[in-house]
Each structure stands twice: as C-alpha cells, then as structure tokens.
Amino acid sequence: MQATCYYQGNPLHPSDVEAGHLQGSVLGPVLFLVSINDLPDALETLSSILQNTSGSSVSQGVISRVLRKREMGRKQPRPIAELAKKVREMWAQQNPVTDSQRFALNYQTMVRPMSGKRLPVRAHDDVRNERRLFQILGGVRMFGIGRLVTRKTWLMLYDEPCYWRITKVKVDHTAQDLDHGKAWGHLTFRGQPEDDAREIPRVMYHDWRLVPRHEEEAFIAYTAPPLAPPLRFVPFPPLLRAVILASWQKEGSPLNQEPMLDLYSVPDYAKGTLEGIYGQWSGRN
Structure with a gap:
C-alpha cells in the first residue's frame, strides 16, 4: 500500500x-x-x-x-526498569523464599503475612483444631518415616481407606520449629494403592492426622467389592425414542420391546439412512 x-x-x-x-x-x-x-x-x-x-x-x-x-508500536525503552527486574530475579535466586515464610500464618487474624491473604472462613475451625503434616511428623520418631497419615477430608468423604505411607522427608531447617518441609510416600486412595512414591501435596493444609500404630492394621484392612458388569444398554433420550418408535411403526415392525442404545456398537454414518443408523444403535439391524 x-x-x-x-x-x-x-x-x-x-x-x-x-x-x-x-x-x-x-x-x-x-x-x-x-x-x-x-x-x-x-x-x-x-x-x-x-x-x-x-x-x-x-x-x-x-x-x-x-x-x-x-x-516499535510506540514502546519506549526502559533500561532502569529492566535492570531492576534483573536485580530482583537475581535476589530471588540467591535468597529463595522458604516454605516457612510463604505459609506463615497469624492465628489471631488468619492472615498470611507474606501475601496478605486471609484464609477462608470455613477453614478457620480446621486451622484451630487440626494440624499441618509437619506439625505431626515433627513429634514422631524419624519424622514419621514408615508411618501412615491421612486427611480429615478423606475420612469425611470416603468409606474406603485413603492414606499416605511416608517414605522420605526433607525438613526445612530454616523453620523455627522444623514444622515445614517436603515429604514423599506411597498413596492409597479409596483402597487402590499406587506403586510409585511421589511428593505429598498440600502439606500446609490443617487437616492431617496420624494413624496410631495399633490401629494401622484395622485402618488399612479393606476388601474390594466385586466389580459390577460393564453397562452396555441404556435407554434412548425421549425425543430420539419417539423417532425410533415412529419409524418402527411406519415399517410395520412390532413394538413389543423398548429401544435401547448399545454403547458398544459404533454406527456406520457413511452408509445407510437415518433409520438404518437408529437400527444399528438399537441392535435391530
């Protein structure tokens, strides 16, 4: 132009x-x-x-x-701002923020000092009555390696056993009471165990509980119920059911059975008419 x-x-x-x-x-x-x-x-x-x-x-x-x-789209160079950004990134690498600083909490105001965010009101009771994971592990021998820990949320939601078996612990030694860090373990969720150990998430939540040793055997005892057979046939939606019944009546076919959708059948949409596809769905063709 x-x-x-x-x-x-x-x-x-x-x-x-x-x-x-x-x-x-x-x-x-x-x-x-x-x-x-x-x-x-x-x-x-x-x-x-x-x-x-x-x-x-x-x-x-x-x-x-x-x-x-x-x-340049009227973008003015800002060398001082770019230099300040690089300095902040360098400081963050040299002095990383620890978990004890990031997740510190004022129990009077329920505000985290570093971020200034206030915990939701529904979490206040758990913060006062429950404990974080490392608050529990700090009072156990060898920081709880080999022990079972669970969460209050799991106990309320599921009947099947849900727990972590601790295999590795890395404590944040900069924390005053050694109540922060990272932990790894094997997860068993709703009675289904995992083979590989992985890092335990949400260790800062106030809903962790330690399973006593004399209750571990009863806690992990679980017999999985027999699996139900896979569902194959389901009813059609009302409008589609009416269309299928009308097509059967037009063809003169008997209406002595309810049209059911076969979940394991894949109709061939490239061939045949719409009635033929309905027939493939319902298993009549």
Missing part, C-alpha cells in the same frame, strides 16, 4: 514540493504527521520530500526516529 504523508491535515506528495508549494516552510514534528501503511514506501516518500525541500528544519534523523517509534 502507498504511504501517505500529511502536512497540516492535507495530503502531501513529493510533486507538491517540486512545484514549490512548500518552499521555505518549517516542517516541525507537531505540524508534520506521517500515516504509515507501508514502511518502505514511507521512507522513500519522506526522503524525496527532504531532498527537494530547502530551508526545512526537519532532518533525516528526526524522520528515522519517528518511523522507528512507529515500527
């Missing part, structure tokens, strides 16, 4: 300069507006204007800077 230059609101062309219309004029940045649709064409147009204009105070460098700013 051709670049268009404007001078005092009027389109400007190099021929105007050659004809002497702008001889001796001062093309200042305020009066000289450049509308760039195509940067190369604009540069060529402005260069020809500057070459043919005598006495103009607009230099080639000014026009180049205007075009560069236009090309």
Whole structure:
C-alpha cells in the first residue's frame, strides 16, 4: 500500500514540493504527521520530500526516529526498569523464599503475612483444631518415616481407606520449629494403592492426622467389592425414542420391546439412512 504523508491535515506528495508549494516552510514534528501503511514506501516518500525541500528544519534523523517509534508500536525503552527486574530475579535466586515464610500464618487474624491473604472462613475451625503434616511428623520418631497419615477430608468423604505411607522427608531447617518441609510416600486412595512414591501435596493444609500404630492394621484392612458388569444398554433420550418408535411403526415392525442404545456398537454414518443408523444403535439391524 502507498504511504501517505500529511502536512497540516492535507495530503502531501513529493510533486507538491517540486512545484514549490512548500518552499521555505518549517516542517516541525507537531505540524508534520506521517500515516504509515507501508514502511518502505514511507521512507522513500519522506526522503524525496527532504531532498527537494530547502530551508526545512526537519532532518533525516528526526524522520528515522519517528518511523522507528512507529515500527516499535510506540514502546519506549526502559533500561532502569529492566535492570531492576534483573536485580530482583537475581535476589530471588540467591535468597529463595522458604516454605516457612510463604505459609506463615497469624492465628489471631488468619492472615498470611507474606501475601496478605486471609484464609477462608470455613477453614478457620480446621486451622484451630487440626494440624499441618509437619506439625505431626515433627513429634514422631524419624519424622514419621514408615508411618501412615491421612486427611480429615478423606475420612469425611470416603468409606474406603485413603492414606499416605511416608517414605522420605526433607525438613526445612530454616523453620523455627522444623514444622515445614517436603515429604514423599506411597498413596492409597479409596483402597487402590499406587506403586510409585511421589511428593505429598498440600502439606500446609490443617487437616492431617496420624494413624496410631495399633490401629494401622484395622485402618488399612479393606476388601474390594466385586466389580459390577460393564453397562452396555441404556435407554434412548425421549425425543430420539419417539423417532425410533415412529419409524418402527411406519415399517410395520412390532413394538413389543423398548429401544435401547448399545454403547458398544459404533454406527456406520457413511452408509445407510437415518433409520438404518437408529437400527444399528438399537441392535435391530
């Protein structure tokens, strides 16, 4: 597209300069507006204007800077801000925030000092009555390696046993009471154990409980119920059921059975009519 230059609101062309219309004029940045649709064409147009204009105070460098700013989307460089950002990133790498700082809590106001966020109201009772995972492990021999821990949420929601068996603990020694850190273990969720050990999430939640040793055997005892046979046939939606019954009645087929959708049947949509597809669904074809 051709670049268009404007001078005092009027389109400007190099021929105007050659004809002497702008001889001796001062093309200042305020009066000289450049509308760039195509940067190369604009540069060529402005260069020809500057070459043919005598006495103009607009230099080639000014026009180049205007075009560069236009090309950059008017984004001004901020070297000090970029340097400050790099310094903050370097400080964060040299002095990482520990879990004891990140999850510190004022038990009077229920506000975390570092983030300034207040815990939800429904969590206040658990914060006062329950404990975090490392508050429990800190009072157990070897930080609870080999012991079973569960959560109050699991006990309320599921009848099947849900627990972690601790296999590895990494304590945050910067914490005052050694009540922060990371733990790994084997998860058994709703009676289904996992083979691989992984990091235990949500250790900072106030809903962890330690399973006493004399109750571990009864706690993990679980007999899985027999699996129900997979569901294969389900009723059709009401409207689709009415369409199928109407098609059967039109064909003269007996209506002595309820149309059922076969979940294991994949109709061939590329072949046959709509009634044929219904028949494949219902198992009549």
